Amino acid sequence: MMQTIAQIKNVTYRYKGAAENSLDRVSLSIKKGETLLLCGASGSGKTSVIRLLNGLIPHYYHGDMTGEVTVNGHDIAKTQLYELAGVVGTVFQNPRSQFFSVDTDGEIVFGPENIGLDPKEINARKEIIAKQMKLDKLLGRSLFELSGGEKQRIACASVAALLPEIILLDEPSSNLDMEAIGMLHDIVCDWKRQGKTIIISEHRLWYLKDLVDRVIYMDKGKISLQWSSKEFAELSETETRRLGLRPTRINEHYLALLSEQDDTRKGHVDIPEGILLKDFYFSYHHKPYIFRKKKFSAADGDALSLSIPELILPKGKVTAVIGSNGTGKSTFLRCVCGLEKDCTGVIISNGKEYRKRQRIGFSYMVMQDVNHQLFTDNVEKEVLLSMKDKNEKRCHEILDTLGLIEYKNTHPMALSGGQKQRVAIASAIAAGAELLLFDEPTSGLDYAHMEKVGDFLRQLADSGSTVLVSTHDPEFIEQCCDYTLRIKKGRLFSFQERNR
């Protein structure tokens, strides 16, 4: 009854220089108006399927390909990429690297300009899209000042402006918080209502449960399972866990954990042994000064981006820092570890005070993008670089516990994402910091990798380090965190112990 809009016939594909096939005899036919979800572990071939459909394979990513792909009557192998622009639109994972313009308006009109539409028509489209997607507040702004969620909305708008029949989304929620995921859900919902064909590759499954018509599970480059939306919604948690997927339902309990309304606002917990943070005041807006910088203090009141007079962090525990995007979680972490040198906070542990630069020695932050944190040409050197006394024996011990010893002579950039993250953690341990901070370590990870990161954090805490981790990931909090600390507008909103 329904017409097939895209068809993949027996495709096997191997990226140039790769040792294994990324896709292995994949066949898939997609009906017009269907919403399809691709799930599976990292490296299972989800992204490659997306790239087949938008033509980036074989036209942009070269490799060996057999089989046939047809999209809306076009034979992909014989169609140039620019001819597909009005047919297939793609929203990518990383908001940072999918923008061509520096301002929002320019970005939305970029696609229509490329295909040579009349300027009047383009402006009319821009206005319709902006109205549909409620973008009034975002128009006319610099893309570099938008939050991750806002950037992703502009990315969706700029794809929609080309009016494609088929919309592909490649892990679109990786960098988003709960609120932004809600918005993404609404956008996909609108597209579905307009009759677009939607294909989403995703790790987080719960928010798509009511949208998808069919779910494809990929494993090692093959399509190994298929579910209808009903079967998918009924998958048990043991089943999803066995397949290495994140849960399809998110418990009330999880949502309550992240939703602000249900927060009891309990601010104090009994902590037997802790690290005291005192006088953490900070603002990104500098006070005007002529000769001497004035210090931020409690007296600055509402002007402060961060204002935490006193807080005790439980020692040897994992504390999750939660709160929506842009509410000061990262600022809090940056101030604690001493990266914001204008923040005058003091850390007191075991009767010793750490001020200013000493905070950097006492604490260590593993940032979200690991590529920025690897500096040398092999893993062993990378870890030794953090050590003051260059103790090789200790270095090998650390690598061994993190399962990296076999890679000690490998170039860090040649490792996989998860391994790079572990090298960064190894360097943190080698630096001898007592307080370890992690900035959203599980964004964009599949279930198995998330679980591994959780295990490492627990190990770190059990061996005596204090761990502070900012996250939006309810499944991750459930797995490894002892306390949750909610930050709202740079203020401490609540602090509570979790029953584990």
Next chain:
Amino acid sequence: MSLKLDPRTKLYMIFVVSAVVMMSATAPFLWAVRITMTMIPILLLIVEKHYAAAFRFLIFYGTALLLTFRFLSEQSKGFLSAFLVGYCSIIVQFMPAMITAWYVVRTTKIGEFVCAMQKMHILDGITISLAVVMRFFPTIKEEYAAIRDAMKMRGIMLGGGNAAGMIEYRMIPLLFSCVNIGDELSAAAVTRGLGGKVKRTSVQVLKMSVADYLLMFLFTAALAVFVGSKYIG
């Protein structure tokens, strides 16, 4: 008040100023022309509300001028004045070009720029590459800041006991991430039809205003004065 200059005027300004800074001013009149030419982008910056930048440029340029004319002469001796002579003459000579370039980069939208280039019938290949370069400046800045933070965290701001490290540790991660971003960026751009055979359109409406013609005239005159004094006078 806002004054929207056409990108073509701005490019012309860069061209003229760069040509003029390569020629030496020998007479007081030439100096006057040159200083006036430097003041124009500074004024334009003020009009566009980039007060801090305008103020900074003014102070820098003004100080260098003052030092050169009042306190330094051919008879100046000693290490300090040698240093100052070198420093000030570079600023006095080349700062005008830098100020103009800064003004143009800060106040031109990529869309406007691309449209202007098309109107001048520049090849799309060149236009797009230049547009990508403009798009990349803020990205490089962000990436560089993130890398510096990571270096502070590791305590290797000074190279971790090896002098070459100071540069190596900054440049290698920066190159890696810029290459990655560039790669993803072009993949995203081609899926949205960049590089097609159809003629690209533009929603920007560019029209030369009185201010544009006036500035073009002023800058052409200034160029003529310099060229004239060099080859005729």
